[in-house]
Amino acid sequence: MTDARLLARRAGELLAALLVAAVVGALTFAGVDALPFVEPSWLPETFGATLAAGVVILTGWLLLRRATSGRTLWLLGTAGPAFLASSHLGLLLNGTPHYLFGLGGDQLNRVAYVTRFADSPALADPFYADAAPFYPPQWFWVGGQLARIAGVDGWEFYKPYAIVTMAIAGAIAFVAWRWLVPTRLAVLFGLVTAVVGVHTNAYEPYSWILVCLLPQVVVATFLLCARAAARAHDPDGGRPTWPLVVTIGVYLGWAALGYTLIAGVAALMVGLVVVLHSWRYRADRAVVRALLGRLAAMAGISAAIALLFWHRFLLAVLGGAETESSVANDFAPEVASRWPLPMFEVSAAGLLCLIGVVWLVVTVWPARADLAAERVAGSLRARIGTNPDADVVPDHDGPLPPTDRTLVLARALGLATVTVLGWYVLSGLRAVTGSTLLPFRMIPVITLVLALAGVVGALTLARWAVHTSPDRSRGRTLAAAVVVAGLAAVQMVQHVSEEDAEFAAAARAFPAMSRDVLDAVDDLTGDRVPSDLVVLTSDPTLYAYRPYFSFQAPAQAYATPAGRYEERLDEVRRWAETGTPEELTEALESSAFRSPDVLVLTREGSRRWVLPAMVNQMPRVRNNSREEIVFRPRQFDDPTRFDVREVGERMVIVRR
Numbered sequence: 001m002t003d004a005r006l007l008a009r010r011a012g013e014l015l016a017a018l019l020v021a022a023v024v025g026a027l028t029f030a031g032v033d034a035l036p037f038v039e040p041s042w043l044p045e046t047f048g049a050t051l052a053a054g055v056v057i058l059t060g061w062l063l064l065r066r067a068t069s070g071r072t073l074w075l076l077g078t079a080g081p082a083f084l085a086s087s088h089l090g091l092l093l094n095g096t097p098h099y100l101f102g103l104g105g106d107q108l109n110r111v112a113y114v115t116r117f118a119d120s121p122a123l124a125d126p127f128y129a130d131a132a133p134f135y136p137p138q139w140f141w142v143g144g145q146l147a148r149i150a151g152v153d154g155w156e157f158y159k160p161y162a163i164v165t166m167a168i169a170g171a172i173a174f175v176a177w178r179w180l181v182p183t184r185l186a187v188l189f190g191l192v193t194a195v196v197g198v199h200t201n202a203y204e205p206y207s208w209i210l211v212c213l214l215p216q217v218v219v220a221t222f223l224l225c226a227r228a229a230a231r232a233h234d235p236d237g238g239r240p241t242w243p244l245v246v247t248i249g250v251y252l253g254w255a256a257l258g259y260t261l262i263a264g265v266a267a268l269m270v271g272l273v274v275v276l277h278s279w280r281y282r283a284d285r286a287v288v289r290a291l292l293g294r295l296a297a298m299a300g301i302s303a304a305i306a307l308l309f310w311h312r313f314l315l316a317v318l319g320g321a322e323t324e325s326s327v328a329n330d331f332a333p334e335v336a337s338r339w340p341l342p343m344f345e346v347s348a349a350g351l352l353c354l355i356g357v358v359w360l361v362v363t364v365w366p367a368r369a370d371l372a373a374e375r376v377a378g379s380l381r382a383r384i385g386t387n388p389d390a391d392v393v394p395d396h397d398g399p400l401p402p403t404d405r406t407l408v409l410a411r412a413l414g415l416a417t418v419t420v421l422g423w424y425v426l427s428g429l430r431a432v433t434g435s436t437l438l439p440f441r442m443i444p445v446i447t448l449v450l451a452l453a454g455v456v457g458a459l460t461l462a463r464w465a466v467h468t469s470p471d472r473s474r475g476r477t478l479a480a481a482v483v484v485a486g487l488a489a490v491q492m493v494q495h496v497s498e499e500d501a502e503f504a505a506a507a508r509a510f511p512a513m514s515r516d517v518l519d520a521v522d523d524l525t526g527d528r529v530p531s532d533l534v535v536l537t538s539d540p541t542l543y544a545y546r547p548y549f550s551f552q553a554p555a556q557a558y559a560t561p562a563g564r565y566e567e568r569l570d571e572v573r574r575w576a577e578t579g580t581p582e583e584l585t586e587a588l589e590s591s592a593f594r595s596p597d598v599l600v601l602t603r604e605g606s607r608r609w610v611l612p613a614m615v616n617q618m619p620r621v622r623n624n625s626r627e628e629i630v631f632r633p634r635q636f637d638d639p640t641r642f643d644v645r646e647v648g649e650r651m652v653i654v655r656r
Helices: 003-033 041-065 070-092 106-119 138-150 154-178 182-199 207-211 216-234 242-258 260-280 285-318 348-363 366-384 403-433 440-466 471-494 498-507 513-526 563-575 581-589
Strands: 532-535 598-604 607-617 624-631 642-648 650-655
Touching: 003 070, 003 154, 003 242, 041 070, 041 182, 041 471, 070 154, 070 182, 070 498, 106 138, 138 154, 138 207, 138 242, 138 642, 154 182, 154 207, 154 216, 182 348, 182 440, 182 471, 207 242, 207 260, 207 440, 216 242, 216 260, 216 285, 216 403, 216 440, 242 260, 242 285, 260 285, 260 403, 260 440, 348 403, 348 440, 348 471, 403 440, 440 471, 513 598, 513 642, 513 650, 563 581, 563 607, 563 624
Parallel strands: 532 598
Antiparallel strands: 598 607, 598 650, 607 624, 642 650
16 A cells, blocks of 8 residues: 555544544433433432443453454444543533533633634634734634534534534544554553543643644654654665655644644644754764754645634734734643642542653663662562563563554653643743743643553553463452453543533533623614624623624733734723713724724613723733723713613613
């Protein structure tokens, strides 16, 4: 099979896994979401724990059976993670139409983005009608198009779309691992990816769909460098490197369309691998040129893909458009103030990460670790009287990869771990400038990497324990290892993080849609469609339900720098200071930005119509303060200029 056909076949397999996982995830979510649990109660978690135990038992039985076919393992690797993720999140969010945290915090921005693209596939900012978009749209664009095809409102589609995304992540991770390690190990990797994802990154499904493939990309880069070095002196020998160059370049470009920070960290890891290999072969200029040439090719491919979105913002900046500094990196929550050390968590996942750390050290630096390991093994042999040659196991035994591939895997996972910790170091140094590198977004990355290393380490430890046991005890040792692993897996799968439990409760408690306000806007604006309207509102959830454009984003952290959040806020303050309808109309029409067609204000008494505005205070603990901008009823007391309708505590005002 030619490399082109192999690449096409793998792309087809990845697509097939995506479709299988999507179907399994959607059906599972629909099934558990329809269950009539009493809320609030612990019944969904109780049912989920039973499902988790059943999945662990079935998976263990299939993986331990030597007769399990390759097709069965493939189906297990794709459907298993999808079922785990979708059942976990579906039960956690049973009884609410919203995803984690409802329409509060970051989710408002994300749901509004899906709503924007459900209305039109044209690239646009989630809030501003007259500013170049800044936040990568790829995941939201796909969700919007799927919602449009399904005929479902974007806000309603968001929850199932997010859950199915988490279901897909483990499945495509399995397929990518299957090309790098034995299938049985790839199945375990896919299942662990699904479990780690729902525990650490369910709040950001659009980043997890990228993170789940990051370790494989680093491993592939190691293989690429080895092949490039081999072909530097023998162009006709070995396998071509272009399939890996294309694959890695496409991933980096796709990441740039989906999540800028993940794309940057992934590019850093890929670059570090190439630089380390270039240093290793620094005396051989042919190899160094080959490595740097591949790196340049990957950068070119990724840049070309990234420009599909980023060209608009870059052209705006190059064309002299006014921008302000992005404040997103100034966010500094408590969790970002300390290094991520998941290996010290008191849980099965923490133990798995601890085993992963030990395995990485022992594998990557064998010359230093072998002596200590040999001493321990010798002591055990002396105590239990086993054969010294019994611990020599062929590379093809069990699910573990061959020794050379194991070393590549360990080095790749080790480099990813060190890179994340290095990111924390750089962010800590940047803290003196009043900003950060958002290091807490790397917690899912390091947790996943160490958990994957822990799987290999646990298998290695179990194999070593079995083969160093006396012949008469090997069956019992194997049984003990299987039981302990199974119980640990159940504990991991049934676990619900404290944060996710709080976010699920917030989703259930989130207020219902403001239908009266939306109906009033529809009625007062006549035939104008929502996407033609610019709205200034005291209720930002309106942007999640309708594709309105906003005069002002809900918070500066969500605003594109091209939108000039602070200047817009100053404009609104000036509008509130006008005294008559004529003055207000003149101020609106002379705005440097597209002025609002609709204002939705909160009525407080008979003389105060209030617009709450968020003033950025990052990196303070309380990162936003609320400022009340007060309008007066007399400013709108002219029927020839404004249509005014009272809807509960809201005042809906439409410019004529």
